[in-house]
Amino acid sequence: METIYNFFNHPFFIIIGGIFATLAIIGILLNLIFWILGITPLLWRLGYGRWFRKIAIVADDKYFNILRNDLVDSGIFRKNNISQISCQSLSKVKEHYLLLVHYQSFTEENIKEILANKVSKAGLIFYYPEFSPQDGMRIPDDMLKLINSKENTTIVNFRGRLLNDIITTFITTSYGKR
Numbered sequence: 001m002e003t004i005y006n007f008f009n010h011p012f013f014i015i016i017g018g019i020f021a022t023l024a025i026i027g028i029l030l031n032l033i034f035w036i037l038g039i040t041p042l043l044w045r046l047g048y049g050r051w052f053r054k055i056a057i058v059a060d061d062k063y064f065n066i067l068r069n070d071l072v073d074s075g076i077f078r079k080n081n082i083s084q085i086s087c088q089s090l091s092k093v094k095e096h097y098l099l100l101v102h103y104q105s106f107t108e109e110n111i112k113e114i115l116a117n118k119v120s121k122a123g124l125i126f127y128y129p130e131f132s133p134q135d136g137m138r139i140p141d142d143m144l145k146l147i148n149s150k151e152n153t154t155i156v157n158f159r160g161r162l163l164n165d166i167i168t169t170f171i172t173t174s175y176g177k178r
Helices: 002-008 011-052 061-073 087-095 108-117 141-149 159-172
Strands: 055-058 082-085 098-102 123-127 153-156
Touching (some): 055 087, 061 159, 108 141, 153 159
Parallel strands (some): 055 098
């Protein structure tokens, strides 16, 4: 047993062991720093978005109440942070940085007006629950191209996916302070 101890107590093994121990400590510290620098901004943006960002639901009264209740009932969003933009006040779209549009509440001209008034750094989510290409219920191709030409836009047809897309939009869009 003493020969094994003496063998590994050789200066070569002491130097190599010290080098590897130092590299391991540096690696652990770098991993911790990189994790903090990578995750902290995302968690900060998500928390900021959840508590302070306003969601503007662009829909008529019937669909506004349904969508607001879905968002509030999820426990993720606060009722005070949700407001409505109706057909009569589409110019207010410019003032908001996260918009949830119920597609079927508006005509194609209204949708074009919403897209024209959208601020480039604002997130825009179109909710179209009856979207079904098999049944012929779909958004016309020219409208899809127009929606796709705007940055930070998406189309959703499932309620669960809607919540996911709103959270993702919170994280990915800029925060304009008013």
